[in-house]
Amino acid sequence: MQQKWSAVDEYLVKQLIPEDEILTQVLANNQRAGLPAIDVSPAQGQLLALFVRMVRAKRILEIGTLGGYSTVWMARELPTGGELLTLEADPLHAAIARENLQFAGVAHQVTVAEGPALQTLENLGDRPPFDLIFIDADKPNNPNYLKWAMHYARPGTLIIGDNVVREGEVTNPTTTDASVQGVRKFIEMTGADPRLTATAVQTVGVKGWDGFTLAWVNA
Numbered sequence: 001m002q003q004k005w006s007a008v009d010e011y012l013v014k015q016l017i018p019e020d021e022i023l024t025q026v027l028a029n030n031q032r033a034g035l036p037a038i039d040v041s042p043a044q045g046q047l048l049a050l051f052v053r054m055v056r057a058k059r060i061l062e063i064g065t066l067g068g069y070s071t072v073w074m075a076r077e078l079p080t081g082g083e084l085l086t087l088e089a090d091p092l093h094a095a096i097a098r099e100n101l102q103f104a105g106v107a108h109q110v111t112v113a114e115g116p117a118l119q120t121l122e123n124l125g126d127r128p129p130f131d132l133i134f135i136d137a138d139k140p141n142n143p144n145y146l147k148w149a150m151h152y153a154r155p156g157t158l159i160i161g162d163n164v165v166r167e168g169e170v171t172n173p174t175t176t177d178a179s180v181q182g183v184r185k186f187i188e189m190t191g192a193d194p195r196l197t198a199t200a201v202q203t204v205g206v207k208g209w210d211g212f213t214l215a216w217v218n219a
């Protein structure tokens with residue numbers, strides 16, 4: 001099925017999303033630097049961009065930068081004066097991301113905070129709430145990231161959690177995989193929190209079978 005999923009993804013992207021030399025170059029830079037190809041797909045990047053546009057986000061938090069591919073998709077949608085804070089533990093990933101963000105012309109609106117995300121989140125202090133939060137780092141920490149996301153959110157904030165289906169393993173209650181355990185707890189916490197209205201969507205495509213959660217902080 002993977003071949004078919006990829007072919008459909010490629011067809012849809014070709015029809016719907018204009019070719020973008022900068023984003024293509026960002027992926028090439030990541031590959032040259034030896035970064036793993038675990039960025040969002042082009043279709044998912046455009047979806048993130050549309051979410052930013054739909055909620056008119058001025059302040060975005062991203063947990064998990066890699067080379068900044070998803071960061072560029074979202075940062076481009078920010079209005080003048082908007083800001084995106086992205087958290088990355090790996091110094092090489094952070095360095096490549098900074099280069100890519102400069103190259104893409106969005107560096108003035110983006111801060112790459114290097115270090116373990118939990119540490120950065122603990123030290124953010126008093127700051128205006130984020131309008132959109134994209135959780136896409138180490139999955140065992142997803143429950144912790146959700147707690148922090150709620151801390152830095154406001155009514156109307158959109159919280160997106162990536163890679164929550166994991167080829168269907170999410171349904172396995174006896175899994176020993178810490179990432180699956182993390183996303184299961186994250187989903188259960190999301191569903192049990194009366195402050196959130198949430199759903200999740202399974203996806204197939206060039207990145208295989210996975211999915212994302214979408215949670216709205218209620219008024």
Ligand SMILES: C[S@@+](CC[C@H](N)C(=O)[O-])C[C@H]1O[C@@H](n2cnc3c(N)ncnc32)[C@H](O)[C@@H]1O
Binds near residue numbers: 039070071117
């Ligand atoms: C799936 S990748 C992010 C992909 C990126 N959002 C994109 O679509 O282009 C996950 C990233 O999270 C980073 N990461 C893993 N554990 C982390 C932690 N504890 N704190 C911050 N970043 C972490 C990894 O180094 C990796 O770069």
